[in-house]
Amino acid sequence: MLRSLWLLFLYTSFLGLGVNAPFVATLGYVWVDTFQPQAISYIILNQLPVAMIMGAAAFGLYLLLDRRSPPRLSLETILQVAMGIWVTLTIIWAAVPDAAWEKWDWAFKTVMFAAFLPYVIRSRVQIEAFAQTYVFSLAANFVPFGLKTLISGGGYGSNLGLQAGNSGLAEGGLLSTVGLMAVPLAIYLGSHSQLMPRLKLMPLAYWAIAGLAVVTAIGTFERSALIGLVVLFAYMWMRSRHKLRLGVVGCLGACLLVYSTSSAWDARIETIGHFENENSAYVRILVWKWTLGYVAEHPFGGGFQAYLTDHIEVPGVDNEPGFTEFGRAFHSIYFEVLGEQGYPGLLMFLALAGVTFVRLHRAAKRAREDPELRWVVALSDALQAGLAVFLTSGAFVGIAFQPMFWYFISMGISLNAYMWRVEHSPSSPVVGWRATATSPSTEAISPPSAGGWRSRPAIPFVKVAAPKR
Known part of the structure; x- marks a missing residue:
């Protein structure tokens, strides 16, 4: 009961604060979309279309109060909108129309809301608030899972987080991937946060969140998590200025992993090298082969959930008879998008x-020249590392239209738009969410705002001579 009331308070707080600062309502939608309070609430929220209400508030408040200094139209945004249009068109020739509409209902919203985000998230504080909201919404799922894994050792298919079942963040492949994607973002927030109190132990708290995310990924017993973990460490090591220190931490972590993992975890991971003797892995390869044959005949795909039409002939192994499996999922972001x-x-x-990736790399390269923009470099590296995890772990999990990929893309667009404003504004970078425009002369000139939702009158800049001593 108390938990339900607390969740209701948080939900109404996002709505209430959004009236005064519209970007907060957008953060509220990110929280609802990720944390899903309606799934663990016993009253009120579980009876309301909470996502639709918050989404309508985010769009409505932006249109009414916040239509200022929109970012330049980027290629990424064009591709996001084009993808939203394309997935809608594929419904026309969908192989399984009813199932296709069911997935389209949430996938289309994910893609289009991600395209909308950079129009609201503009300043440094807004970008950080978005990252904070997303990390903590995810942490609510993987922190309890990680703590329970430290106690029980975890297990394949175990529901140790907030949600139950085998969908959403209760599914091990998705949970392990988003957990690893959150690691570099949490480390970035621990070093560059402006919203949190600057306490000495605050960075350790974020490192603890990152550590529990890694423990969660391991505790799911997902083979894709191990691949993502290796890629995450390799990418962070390449981008780090402290390679020796990070290398020592990685080696110690690997030794601890080998020492502490159970025989059940070891046995499951070993199937990576012997996929032909493990039905789950071998059938995935056969599904991918079927997908290539399917798109050879249907180059425009079969619409969402096209895998429901597949039939996989699995040959017998070691005197065991073969069998036929119908409707096996793609289990890969690449084959999921290709088949659908x-x-x-x-x-x-x-x-x-x-x-x-290219735009983030360029933004970081330009930002290195200014000490005040070190946070841009750090966030760019964090986003690149998270996307690298998604593109490798996701090769074995069908999560192409889950929000994390699209949200990371949107954060990258917002970061690049911020850099463009900084480079084309005669004033210094604005760090707050309410922008005060300045001019290098006594005549007030209003440059493009770097963020915020209400503009203040331009304040002329007057050079004051330093006192003589």
Whole structure:
């Protein structure tokens, strides 16, 4: 009962604060979309369309109060909108129309809301608030899972987090992937946060969150998590200025992992090298082979949930008879997009990831020249590391239209738009969410705002001579 009342208070707080600061309502939608309070509430919230209400508030408040200094139209945004249009068109020739509409209902909203986010998230504080909201919404799921894993050792298919079942963040493949993607973001917040109190132990709290995310990934017993963990460490090591220190931490962590993991975890991970003797892994390969044959005949894909039409002939192994399996999921972001959206959808998906990597790298390169923009470099590296995890772990999990990929893309767009404003504004970077425009002369000139939702009158800048001593 108390938990339900607390969740109701948080929900109404997002709505109430959003009236005064519209971007807060957008953060509220991110919280609802990620944390899903309606799934663990016993009263009121579980009876309301909480996501629809918060989403309508986010769009409505932006249109009424916040239509200022929109970012330049970027290639990433064009690709996001194009993907939203394309997934809608594929419904026309969907192989399983009813199931396709069911997935379209949430996938389309994810893609289009992600395209909308950079119009609201503009300043440094807003970007950080978005990252904080997303990390803590995810942490509510993987922190209890990680703590219970330290006690019980975890297990494949175990529900140790907030949610039960085998969907959403209760599914091990998705939970382990988003947990690892949150690691570099949490480390960034621990070092560069402006919203949290500057206490000596605050960075340790974020490192603890990152550590529990790693423990959660291991505790799910997902083989994709191990691959993502290796890629995460390798990418962070390459981008780090303290390679020796990070290398020592990584080696110690690997030794601790080998020492502490159970025989059940070891046995499951060993199947990576012997996939032909493990039905789950081998059937996935057969599904991918079926998908390639399917798109050869249907180059525009079969619409959402097209996998429901597959039939996989699994040959017998070690004197065991073969069998036929119907409706086996793609278990890969690449084959999921290819089978459902065809070659045009896969091309847009890969282009979106590639363009984002290039733009983030360029933004970090330009920001290194200014000590005040070190946070841009750090956030760029964190986003690149998270996307690298998604693109590798996701090769074995069908999560292409889950929010984390699209939210990371949107944060990258917001970061690049911020850099553009800084470089094209005659004033110094604005760090607050309410921008005060300044001019280098006594005549007030209003440059493009770097953030905020209400503009203040320009304040002329007057040079004051230093006192003589």
